[in-house]
Amino acid sequence: MSRSEKFFAHRPALAATALAALLLTGCSLPALTQAPESARPAMPERWAQDGGSAAAPAVQALWWQAFGDPELGRWVELALVRNNDVLTAMARVDEARANLELAGSAAMPQVSASLPAAANRSLSSRTGQMVHVRSAQPVLQASWELDLWDRLGQLSQAADRRLQASQADRDAVRLAVAATTAQAYIGLRSLQAQLGVAQSTVGSRENAVRLADDQVRVGYISQLQQSQALAELESVKQSVEQLSLALERQRIALMQLAGGGGDEQARALMQTTLHGGTAMLDTIELPALPAPGLPSSLLERRPDIVRAQLQLAASDSNLAAQRAAFLPQVSLNANLGSLLINALDYSPAKVWSIGGSVLAPLFSGGRLQGQFDAATAQRDQAAYAYRGVVIKALAEVETALVGNQLLQSQWQHAREREKVLERSLGFAKDRYEAGYASYLEELDAQRNLFAVQQEVLRLRQSQLENAVALYQALGGGWQRSEGPV
Structure with a gap:
């Protein structure tokens, strides 16, 4: 009988051993359970606020272009390339891809080579003399675990799904960075517009103070009215300083989103934004x-x-792999090499071995059960995490839809109030110049108009930011990739 025939003659014994081990462990195999019913998210049939007609446009991938501001687009595109969170998420995708390759390699045959060598000096019992013996044994080793119960396959499948999850996570980070950058740019433009109104108001208040000084000298108004004019001027100047500080902080935040203050592209774009472009918030549609x-x-x-x-x-998949760990593991092993002793010209002896093994877990002190229970708990945590993400997503869409309607109404009321206060300021000036009212009445009208002008700008900012939030809540035009990314 040849060597190969001798090996394959033992296959029934190997199969019988595996069957016996399976019978021993089968009685302790735990049952797979479904995720808790309480982890299933409840989906409403429709939105409480539909937000518009069915003919409304769908979300596009480059959704920020809908705002009609090319500079906003440049900031978003720069952030998507240079933002640190995006780069970190891309590195996590690379890590998940490497883990997938690692998981897949476990199901493949493993081949290795070794070259053990030794030298020793001992006393020969035959001649009574000291002899030197040098030996080397180059060996080629191969092993392969037969994945009879799909344990390795489940682990590989889990790694593949984690890779896809990391790709989706990267896209979620990109969407969040794009939305945050767009809102930061809108905030910057709003602060620029508010600062412009405040600086213009400072000029008008300075003229009013000079006029009040002249009128005090001729006794036309009292010093009380003059002091009120000075106080209003200082109040607006303080607003200018507050807005300047807020604008500088917003500039730093926008630079950070686009890669940090040391990024040359971000610095150049900021120079254009602050000095080369218009500061009017109305340019953003x-x-x-x-x-x-x-x-x-x-x-x-x-x-x-x-x-x-x-x-x-x-x-x-990981839970299924932990369950398969209760079943016997069958492995095949083979070694092939040569044995060389002392002389290089010595005809080496061939050395080989081939065999298989069955490892059946009979008693592990609760280790396997503990690992299975831990995997079950991790699966339940993932189910609740999924439910939490869905609940959060539904709330974000509803919040943005409600905000769109109510903010529009607030902005329209503020605009109407601004028009009324502009007329009121004109009436107050006419009454003061005609001698029917004191200068304090005109100062009060100026104060009210300045406040509502700032409120109109802040409400427009809130509308634009809410629109960005809605785009983000609806997924930003994202589509799942079917192939590797």
């Missing part, structure tokens, strides 16, 4: 409200929800 679709459509439109889905699927 309020886009038409995008169609929210059905609430259930969020499950495929938001990358953070898809990430949570994939993480839940990965935990299911």
Whole structure:
């Protein structure tokens, strides 16, 4: 009988050993359970606030272009390339891809080579003399675990789902960075506009103070009215300083989003934003409200929800792999080499071995059960995490839809109030010049107009930021990639 025939003659014995081990461990195999029913998110049939007609435009991938400001687009695109959170998320994708390769390699045959060598000096029992013996044994080793119960396959599948989850996480980070950058740019433009109104008001108040000084000298008004004019001037000057500080802080925040203060591109773009471009907030268009679709459509439109889905699927695969660990593991091993002693011209002896092994867990002190219970708890955590992401997403869309309607109404009321106060200021000036009212009445009208002008700008900023939040809540036009990214 040849060597190969002798080996394969023992295969029934190996199979019998595996069957016996399976029977011994089968009685203790734990049952797989489903995720808790309480972890299932409840999806409403429709939005409480539909936000508009069914003919509203869908969310586009480059949604920031809907605001009609090329400079805003340049800031967002720069942040998507240079932002540190985006770069970190991309590195996590690389790590997940490497882990997938590592998990896949466990199911492949493992081949290695070794070259043990030794030298010793001992007393020969035959001749009574000291002899030197040098030996070397180059060996080629191969091993392969037969994945009979798909344990390694489940681990590889879990790694693949984690890779897809990391890709969705990267896209979620990109969406968050784009939205945050857009809102920071809108905030910067709003502060510039508010500062422009404040500086213009300072000029008018300085003229008013000079006029009050002249009128005090001729006794036309009292020093009380003059002091009120001075106080109003100082108040507006203080507002200018406050707005300047807020603008500088907003500039730093925007630079940080785009890669930090040391980034040359960000510095050059900031110079254009602050000095080369217009500071009017009206240059940013309020886009038409995008169609929210059905609430259930969020499950495929938001990358953070898809990430949570994939993480839940990965935990299911890991749980199945932990269950398969209770079953016997079957491995094949083979060694092939040569044995060389002393002389290089010595004809080496061939050395080989081939065999298999069955490792059946009979008693582990509760280790396997503990690992399975831990994997079950991790799966349940992933299920609740998925539910939490869905609840958060639904709330974000509803909040943005409600905000769109109410902020528009507030802005319109503020605009009407601004028009009324402009007329009131004109009436107060006419009454003062005609001698029917004191200068304090005109100062009060100026104060009210300045306050509402700032409020109009802040409400427009809130409208634009809310539109950005809605785009982000609807997934920003994201579509799941079917292939490797």
